[in-house]
Amino acid sequence: MTSGFDDDELEAYYRMIEARSAERGRPRRRREKAVRYEPPTCPTPEKIAYPTLAAVTGAILAVSRSSRQSPTLRCYECRCGAWHFTSSRRV
Numbered sequence: 001m002t003s004g005f006d007d008d009e010l011e012a013y014y015r016m017i018e019a020r021s022a023e024r025g026r027p028r029r030r031r032e033k034a035v036r037y038e039p040p041t042c043p044t045p046e047k048i049a050y051p052t053l054a055a056v057t058g059a060i061l062a063v064s065r066s067s068r069q070s071p072t073l074r075c076y077e078c079r080c081g082a083w084h085f086t087s088s089r090r091v
């Protein structure tokens with residue numbers, strides 16, 4: 001270290017840089033967060049989404065009553081947070 005540029009000055013200098021970059025980065029980071037926030041996407045948006053297991057169970061009962069074929073319907077909790085039912089075994 002050369003004389004005249006001691007640790008205190010160096011620390012003050014780094015703090016100034018940190019404060020500057022924080023000020024610069026803050027609004028950008030905030031905006032990115034707002035843009036990046038998305039609810040989990042539903043892989044099967046064409047399916048009806050039921051909020052609870054009780055709701056989807058009621059829907060399955062209603063469908064199996066009204067349907068002659070009475071396919072075996074299964075319900076599952078989707079990664080979108082809702083419940084769906086399906087008659088296929090793929091899911």
Ligand SMILES: [Zn+2]
Binds near residue numbers: 042043044049081
């Ligand atoms: Zn879903």
